[in-house]
Amino acid sequence: MAASGEPIIEMRNIVKRFGNVEALSGVSMTVRRGEVLGLLGDNGAGKSTLVKTLAGVHDPDEGEIIVKGKPRKPWTPLAARDAGIETVFQDRALAPQHSIVTNIFMGREMTNWLGLTQVQKQVDEANRLMREIGFTSKVFNPESTVGHLSGGERQGVAIARALYNKADVIVLDEPTTALSLTETQKVFRFVEAVRASGRTVVFIGHNIYHVWEIADRFFVIDRGREAFEGEKSQFGGADHLIELMHQLAETGQADVGSLTEPAA
Amino acid sequence: MSDATPAATKPSEANASAVDKRQEQSAWFRFYRRNGRALNAFITLMLVWGVFAVNNPVLFLNPIFYGAFLFSVPATVFLTTALVFVIVSGELDLAFPSVVGASGGIFMYMVMSGAPVVGSFFVTLGFGALIGLGIGLIVVYGKISSLVATLGLNFFILGLVNLLAQGRTITAPEAVDTFGYQLFVGKWELFETGLQVPMHFVWCLIWTLFCWVLFKYHRFGVRVQLVGDNSDSARQMGINVERIRVGVFVFSGIAAAITGAVLVQMANMVWFPTSGKAYLLIALAALFVGGTPTWGGVGTIFGAFFGALTVTLIPSGAVGAGFAGYWTDFLFGLVIILTMIAHRFSGARVR
Numbered sequence A: 001m002a003a004s005g006e007p008i009i010e011m012r013n014i015v016k017r018f019g020n021v022e023a024l025s026g027v028s029m030t031v032r033r034g035e036v037l038g039l040l041g042d043n044g045a046g047k048s049t050l051v052k053t054l055a056g057v058h059d060p061d062e063g064e065i066i067v068k069g070k071p072r073k074p075w076t077p078l079a080a081r082d083a084g085i086e087t088v089f090q091d092r093a094l095a096p097q098h099s100i101v102t103n104i105f106m107g108r109e110m111t112n113w114l115g116l117t118q119v120q121k122q123v124d125e126a127n128r129l130m131r132e133i134g135f136t137s138k139v140f141n142p143e144s145t146v147g148h149l150s151g152g153e154r155q156g157v158a159i160a161r162a163l164y165n166k167a168d169v170i171v172l173d174e175p176t177t178a179l180s181l182t183e184t185q186k187v188f189r190f191v192e193a194v195r196a197s198g199r200t201v202v203f204i205g206h207n208i209y210h211v212w213e214i215a216d217r218f219f220v221i222d223r224g225r226e227a228f229e230g231e232k233s234q235f236g237g238a239d240h241l242i243e244l245m246h247q248l249a250e251t252g253q254a255d256v257g258s259l260t261e262p263a264a
Numbered sequence B: 001m002s003d004a005t006p007a008a009t010k011p012s013e014a015n016a017s018a019v020d021k022r023q024e025q026s027a028w029f030r031f032y033r034r035n036g037r038a039l040n041a042f043i044t045l046m047l048v049w050g051v052f053a054v055n056n057p058v059l060f061l062n063p064i065f066y067g068a069f070l071f072s073v074p075a076t077v078f079l080t081t082a083l084v085f086v087i088v089s090g091e092l093d094l095a096f097p098s099v100v101g102a103s104g105g106i107f108m109y110m111v112m113s114g115a116p117v118v119g120s121f122f123v124t125l126g127f128g129a130l131i132g133l134g135i136g137l138i139v140v141y142g143k144i145s146s147l148v149a150t151l152g153l154n155f156f157i158l159g160l161v162n163l164l165a166q167g168r169t170i171t172a173p174e175a176v177d178t179f180g181y182q183l184f185v186g187k188w189e190l191f192e193t194g195l196q197v198p199m200h201f202v203w204c205l206i207w208t209l210f211c212w213v214l215f216k217y218h219r220f221g222v223r224v225q226l227v228g229d230n231s232d233s234a235r236q237m238g239i240n241v242e243r244i245r246v247g248v249f250v251f252s253g254i255a256a257a258i259t260g261a262v263l264v265q266m267a268n269m270v271w272f273p274t275s276g277k278a279y280l281l282i283a284l285a286a287l288f289v290g291g292t293p294t295w296g297g298v299g300t301i302f303g304a305f306f307g308a309l310t311v312t313l314i315p316s317g318a319v320g321a322g323f324a325g326y327w328t329d330f331l332f333g334l335v336i337i338l339t340m341i342a343h344r345f346s347g348a349r350v351r
């Protein structure tokens, strides 16, 4: 349904090198408004690098990033957040010695005209965000230190932070890794709620069944290159997608047939 | 944002809290977690004072002793509280003693040339900020370890000052007792107790409060803490890590300039090129006795204040309490080591 929306992000021929490692060798990925895009690929394929480039953390060596029709240069983490792109990074990007509130408002403190943080307002907002994603417990509150939280709870902090800014695009880099079944369900419901509100999600995951369940479209990269992409309807089910990814891993290419020509 | 509320999560949330019998950490526990290090620093100060006072109650009831104490403590307070920002951001500044000396020189040069004391003071602040900016830019954009860079810069600036001064001192006796002098280092008696409170002690209290607000509540201080805790996270969340790092050196430069200008006035408007040199180890010791850990990310302004009081009290107090002079270093070391152990109880680094 929403997958046919206009492009909200276009990444064109992105090349990113780390020393003599070419993590991305000319990847072009389009994200459309209102869709859930599943970004797939083996370990080390370059998914996180692509997402970090999109988030402004990595400066691409070549290529351009067009957000909402405008080419963006310079592209920094602040610029990305200002443009309405919030990212839950694979490493969660938290400050473990600080409280949940401080982490949620990291880089976007609620301040008055003097630059002083509005403590109570931030705590109230943090409470609201945590309830919104069903992230509540008796053992912690917004003042609790993040370093004392469990892995799943830390994930909750990172997701709550991505929600705060009313972003148009929410990028989730392996949000369900290390999560229990119930917590994974929560993340799925969160993604569905975000899509229902007309916003866009980029979802990275290694469990193809999970990604299959929630994504509208899939984009697969392999060793820094785009392998194939397609609408959900173009695949014959999750097992077909898994089959293609196996082929890709073993032979370096997949027998994608009609998929190479995206329908839209 | 209620449009994003996943209604389906509500029941499971209710369930979770119905089953979860665990308790949130008590308010007291959290208070100690937050403030334990400042509290330890305060207890250390009280213990050191107590041990000295018991040894020589007469001296330790004498307001003159405290007058002298309040006179000498502010210089360390100005420096140590600013160093909290530097250490918490994950950097180290060993160049501040040279900035103290250089700023004092600039200040005295202006006063000697007839400029008003208050005006000269503010120009000196600007000068300190400028040197701090230079140091920060070299450390951050030169990508040099701040320990090595500031160590080198300390010698460099000190050497430059020495070359310019050619061993001369600067004096301006005519500026003593002017309005500005009274404003910065004048003395007044506290409620006829005989305790002479110097103005620079009042200023150092105000400065400490200012630093506390800046550190704990201002966006700059919060970001200093986040950068020191995990600079990658801070960068990924859009914080300009380099600007924050340069900022702490500017702040340290301002504090050094204040100290420089105050020190020369404490000496009745006399400047010599090495003023400030003695504060390197004192201020760092005060910082760590004050409970700011070495690893960055967290720190305490009030702890640093108590730490500054403690390290100032030890040398004068030890002699006053009847310890022979050569005990001072020993006691100094003992207090540092014991407080470091006490601070361990406030928790190791959280990751």
Ligand SMILES: Nc1ncnc2c1ncn2[C@@H]1O[C@H](COP(=O)(O)OP(=O)(O)OP(=O)(O)O)[C@@H](O)[C@H]1O
Residues within 6 Å of the ligand: A018, A021, A022, A023, A041, A042, A043, A044, A045, A046, A047, A048, A049, A050, A090
């Ligand atoms: N900062 C860096 N410095 C050097 N090499 C890097 C850096 N970041 C990523 N790489 C390299 O780039 C390649 C792609 O890494 P990336 O993290 O994007 O993979 P990924 O697809 O996210 O893998 P995973 O599924 O394991 O998270 C890897 O070979 C990695 O070693």
Ligand SMILES: [Mg+2]
Residues within 6 Å of the ligand: A047, A048, A049, A090, A173
């Ligand atoms: Mg990754």
